[in-house]
Amino acid sequence: MMNWNYDVNTRGNVQLSKDLNTLSVLNAIRNSSSISRSDVARITGLTTPTISNLVSDLIKEGFVIEMGPGESSVGRRPIMLEFNKDARYIGVIDFGRSNVIIGLTNLAGEIITLRELDLDKEAKPEITLERIGNELKNLIDEYEQNGIKVWGVGVAISGGVNGKTGVCIESYVLKWTNVPVRQILEAKVQCPVYVANNIRCMALGEKWFGAARDEENFLAIRFGRGVGSGIIINGELFEGVRGVAGEIGHVTVEPNGPECYCGNKGCLEYYISEGSIFERLEKLMEEGDKNAERLLQESKDKPRGKKLGLIARSAEEGDELSRLIIDDLVHYLGLAIANLVKAFNPSIVILLTEDKFVRESVSREIQAVVDPLLEPIVSSRVNIVPGLLGSENEIIGASTLVLDNVFKTIRIVPVRI
Numbered sequence: 075m076m077n078w079n080y081d082v083n084t085r086g087n088v089q090l091s092k093d094l095n096t097l098s099v100l101n102a103i104r105n106s107s108s109i110s111r112s113d114v115a116r117i118t119g120l121t122t123p124t125i126s127n128l129v130s131d132l133i134k135e136g137f138v139i140e141m142g143p144g145e146s147s148v149g150r151r152p153i154m155l156e157f158n159k160d161a162r163y164i165g166v167i168d169f170g171r172s173n174v175i176i177g178l179t180n181l182a183g184e185i186i187t188l189r190e191l192d193l194d195k196e197a198k199p200e201i202t203l204e205r206i207g208n209e210l211k212n213l214i215d216e217y218e219q220n221g222i223k224v225w226g227v228g229v230a231i232s233g234g235v236n237g238k239t240g241v242c243i244e245s246y247v248l249k250w251t252n253v254p255v256r257q258i259l260e261a262k263v264q265c266p267v268y269v270a271n272n273i274r275c276m277a278l279g280e281k282w283f284g285a286a287r288d289e290e291n292f293l294a295i296r297f298g299r300g301v302g303s304g305i306i307i308n309g310e311l312f313e314g315v316r317g318v319a320g321e322i323g324h325v326t327v328e329p330n331g332p333e334c335y336c337g338n339k340g341c342l343e344y345y346i347s348e349g350s351i352f353e354r355l356e357k358l359m360e361e362g363d364k365n366a367e368r369l370l371q372e373s374k375d376k377p378r379g380k381k382l383g384l385i386a387r388s389a390e391e392g393d394e395l396s397r398l399i400i401d402d403l404v405h406y407l408g409l410a411i412a413n414l415v416k417a418f419n420p421s422i423v424i425l426l427t428e429d430k431f432v433r434e435s436v437s438r439e440i441q442a443v444v445d446p447l448l449e450p451i452v453s454s455r456v457n458i459v460p461g462l463l464g465s466e467n468e469i470i471g472a473s474t475l476v477l478d479n480v481f482k483t484i485r486i487v488p489v490r491i
């Protein structure tokens with residue numbers, strides 16, 4: 075039986091064939107609402123006696139629950155098995171601009187508890203990480219006292235991250251360079267820690283529990299409050315050399331466009347980031363535009379990320395200025411997406427932004443922009459769909475970093491024993 079509560083020292087030991095088979099069996103049960111032992115045998119290709127042994131181990135460990143007999147047209151009705159999503163918890167740390175959320179989820183990406191901590195950006199990163207690590211360890215201890223073990227911790231950070239080493243290479247938001255996040259946190263929380271860029275986490279979250287279930291090659295594009303993307307290739311997050319693959323905010327979409335703070339002209343961010351859209355509205359208001367003044371007034375109490383929703387709804391109701399803003403967003407984001415699709419040939423593209431109405435309406439409009447751009451080269455149409463996880467996708471995404479690392483060993487075919 076594999077050590078389900080594996081600690082830092084046993085990272086990587088899940089390569090043993092029995093462990094792989096146990097994970098395969100668990101995965102088959104996890105992927106189905108209710109399943110019989112013989113169906114698990116059929117899916118995994120393992121023998122029935124092997125399944126019986128592994129399932130009995132999994133029941134002992136609390137991962138699998140035996141339910142009542144299921145339906146069968148012939149013979150005895152089989153005992154059905156169900157995955158216990160609360161068998162273990164996962165720790166999460168989500169770095170925002172001015173705060174940090176720590177918490178726990180279960181194995182189905184459902185949030186158990188969240189706490190908000192202040193983020194002192196003037197403090198040394200080591201000090202900040204040790205403080206957060208201590209807070210999370212206290213939270214984990216509270217729950218472990220009640221008998222629930224924590225499998226690992228997923229960390230979402232804005233900036234370039236090397237997922238293999240757990241080092242934050244560069245974060246503009248946190249002002250960090252080469253910070254060994256995993257190393258510092260593992261020493262505090264005493265369980266495996268996985269680190270990734272926040273938008274890459276969201277992409278992974280959509281793969282596990284959202285719009286990209288079972289998709290192995292897809293793009294998740296984030297716009298609104300933050301701009302960026304997550305690229306999943308052959309089921310794995312693609313990070314690039316410095317962990318910044320997918321930072322599409324500064325790709326040029328208008329060579330003679332307005333100057334950007336990055337030094338280039340006509341960057342995508344100018345047209346699709348909420349901050350930049352509202353800066354433009356403020357300029358218009360200063361020039362005496364009454365409509366811009368009204369939009370700014372109506373949106374002033376809305377939280378960041380939700381202001382774009384007001385513009386999209388206003389466009390839908392026929393407001394001319396709002397329509398121009400959304401048309402620009404759709405046009406330039408569509409152009410960037412068409413280029414990315416040509417480069418990566420994904421099965422789907424997922425759009426992520428805080429407001430559900432924006433996700434849904436912009437997905438529809440962008441589909442109409444992208445389709446004709448792909449026609450001459452890519453024969454198959456690519457579906458552009460809204461993300462499903464909503465405002466908690468960063469936290470859920472961080473938790474799926476742990477799940478993905480535990481289960482990725484079984485992408486290797488199970489071994490017959």
Ligand SMILES: [Zn+2]
Pocket residue numbers: 323324334335336337338341343
């Ligand atoms: Zn730029």
